[in-house]
Amino acid sequence: MKLIITGGAGFIGSALVRTVLASTDWQVVNVDKLTYAGNLDSLVSVASDPHYKFAQLDICDGPGLEALLEAERPDAIMHLAAESHVDRSIDGPSAFIETNVVGTFNLLEKALAYWRSLPAGTRDRFRFHHVSTDEVYGSLGPQGLFREDTPYRPNSPYSASKAASDHLVRAWYHTYGFPALISNCSNNYGPFQFPEKLVPLNILRGLEGRPMPVYGKGENVRDWLYVEDHARALLTVLEGGRLGEVYNVGGNTERRNIDVVNAICDLLDEMLPGSAHRPHRQLISFVADRPGHDLRYAIDSTKLQMELGWRPRENFETGLKKTVNWYLDNRMWWEKILSGRYRTERLGMSV
Numbered sequence: 001m002k003l004i005i006t007g008g009a010g011f012i013g014s015a016l017v018r019t020v021l022a023s024t025d026w027q028v029v030n031v032d033k034l035t036y037a038g039n040l041d042s043l044v045s046v047a048s049d050p051h052y053k054f055a056q057l058d059i060c061d062g063p064g065l066e067a068l069l070e071a072e073r074p075d076a077i078m079h080l081a082a083e084s085h086v087d088r089s090i091d092g093p094s095a096f097i098e099t100n101v102v103g104t105f106n107l108l109e110k111a112l113a114y115w116r117s118l119p120a121g122t123r124d125r126f127r128f129h130h131v132s133t134d135e136v137y138g139s140l141g142p143q144g145l146f147r148e149d150t151p152y153r154p155n156s157p158y159s160a161s162k163a164a165s166d167h168l169v170r171a172w173y174h175t176y177g178f179p180a181l182i183s184n185c186s187n188n189y190g191p192f193q194f195p196e197k198l199v200p201l202n203i204l205r206g207l208e209g210r211p212m213p214v215y216g217k218g219e220n221v222r223d224w225l226y227v228e229d230h231a232r233a234l235l236t237v238l239e240g241g242r243l244g245e246v247y248n249v250g251g252n253t254e255r256r257n258i259d260v261v262n263a264i265c266d267l268l269d270e271m272l273p274g275s276a277h278r279p280h281r282q283l284i285s286f287v288a289d290r291p292g293h294d295l296r297y298a299i300d301s302t303k304l305q306m307e308l309g310w311r312p313r314e315n316f317e318t319g320l321k322k323t324v325n326w327y328l329d330n331r332m333w334w335e336k337i338l339s340g341r342y343r344t345e346r347l348g349m350s351v
């Protein structure tokens with residue numbers, strides 16, 4: 001079995017690459033453009049694995065993709081490459097349209113031609129798994145959960161671009177019989193996450209004794225999922241999911257942003273008893289809300305659990321503890337990022 005993973009140098013992609021190599025005997029080809037979010041340091045542990053290969057490629061590069069598919073002849077493609085940060089999509093939506101919409105279209109075109117060229121047996125086994133987000137469903141009020149049949153109502157340039165890509169994948173299945181699956185997942189957290197997102201940003205700000213930003217009043221609710229649980233869910237969907245189906249992936253772990261940041265502060269207090277910044281909660285700083293900030297996301301993942309037997313292994317407390325520990329133990333990984341262009345500044349104010 002040979003798997004192409006696009007976006008394998010990103011946060012979830014690198015967790016997936018590590019999970020596949022640790023739990024199967026498959027060959028993995030990681031196809032990644034290495035944008036600001038792509039980081040080969042996240043793959044040091046597998047870099048010399050003979051089952052692993054890296055190809056630097058933009059999914060918008062048609063001839064490049066065609067040549068890659070011809071040379072590698074994969075049995076499945078898992079598509080994670082994307083621009084993924086909502087705040088950046090507010091400041092600069094065009095990269096999101098380019099990669100998430102045009103790039104996905106391009107990949108579908110090349111993958112369809114490749115799939116059609118396969119001999120019958122191999123063609124029947126081929127899978128294209130598109131990895132997406134629960135943000136395509138829009139915002140929930142205080143009640144209710146996103147199900148696979150919840151209507152799409154994306155509210156940010158990021159979620160609109162992911163919604164468009166989901167629709168393209170769906171259309172390729174229905175129109176061409178292209179063997180595609182889609183999964184929509186809630187917010188991930190865990191090791192190797194670029195420090196612009198809520199959890200790592202606040203861990204690093206807390207460590208440095210700098211203000212820990214919380215948007216608005218911190219009332220926005222997300223359903224948090226530990227990244228390794230997501231990686232296992234993706235493998236489960238690839239191996240057992242029904243073609244043309246959508247599977248929602250969630251941690252059953254709703255938390256308000258302020259609860260997440262308070263929990264980070266308490267873990268830092270506990271793990272750094274000698275820190276001059278204790279209690280870390282004093283660093284919390286409420287800042288202007290994100291424009292159009294969705295109030296609440298929560299996932300009903302009954303279908304994935306009942307049909308394919310997947311369950312998250314971490315709860316929020318165990319997962320967050322592992323995550324904070326990881327950032328304390330892996331300074332080199334994030335210090336290298338912070339010494340580059342990104343310095344944890346505020347993004348997404350649309351100015």
Ligand SMILES: NC(=O)c1ccc[n+]([C@@H]2O[C@H](COP(=O)([O-])OP(=O)(O)OC[C@H]3O[C@@H](n4cnc5c(N)ncnc54)[C@H](O)[C@@H]3O)[C@@H](O)[C@H]2O)c1
Pocket residue numbers: 006007008009010011012013031032033034035036037038039057058059060079080081082083084085099103131132133134162184185186187188189194
């Ligand atoms: N992070 C989350 O909480 C979350 C939740 C649900 C779904 N998702 C989806 O999962 C996928 C992975 O998310 P992530 O958090 O790991 O993102 P990430 O930003 O950490 O990584 C994205 C990766 O894609 C690569 N990439 C970007 N543009 C590319 C292009 N044009 N060609 C090739 N590679 C390109 C980047 O270099 C990077 O390695 C995305 O599709 C995202 O929409 C993320």
